Amino acid sequence: MKKVLNPDRQAGSERNQEPRLVGDILSEMLQSNSPLASGYRQHQQVYPNTEPGVDLKLLTRQPGRIPLGSYLDGAITRDADDHFLFIENATYKKRNDVQQRNPHVYEGVYININRKPDGTIYPTFCRPQFNERLTFAEFCRRAADELTQVASGFAYGLGEEK
Known part of the structure; x- marks a missing residue:
């Protein structure tokens, strides 16, 4: 038994009742007036232009x-009525030439320590995925423990003095 997307039309090719390409079936479905198709068009807002x-x-x-x-x-x-210009991004070149603005002095699980160009250091928090085991309160406790460990490490020569 074949599934029929459009009750007015038979599945498969019209002549031989053969299977059709998935792309043809999807394009037919998305061009219909079904609630799914109209919702997809409104969500995607794709406007084909040839x-x-x-x-x-x-x-x-x-x-x-x-x-x-x-x-x-x-x-x-679009430069003119009948002329278009495409410029490829130089993503690999940018990655090699970019210098990190404020490099990490310490990369932890819950916090990172960065250094500004003038030499001052400052902490930033990592963005965790909260779940039942790692709540916001637990994240704060673990980040505080990590800050304490980092602060004692800096007192022993990793950055600033006491």
């Missing part, structure tokens, strides 16, 4: 054509 006969220039980090099925991060701009 631009016929346009000039597209791609500025990429690798020479040559883009391999089939690959994705690029970047931005596309």
Whole structure:
């Protein structure tokens, strides 16, 4: 027994009652007026737009054509009525050139200690996933214990003096 998405239409191809592609079934379902389809369209707010006969220039980090099925991060701009420009993000280059603004002196489970460019240090709290075993109160207790341990470590030469 076959499931029918649209009661007016039979599942499978119309000629041979063969199976259809999942993408075809989903697109048919999402174009219908069912409550699920209309809710999906309102939630996603996807507006397909096809631009016929346009000039597209791609500025990429690798020479040559883009391999089939690959994705690029970047931005596309519309320069004129029939011209678009895509510029690929240089994410790998940025990661190598970025210097951490306030580096960690200490990375703990509940707190981190950072150092400003002028040499002063300050604590920050980690963001835990609270659950039945780790409540907010328990997190505060454990962070206080870790702060106490770090403070005694700094007294022995890890950063500041007493």
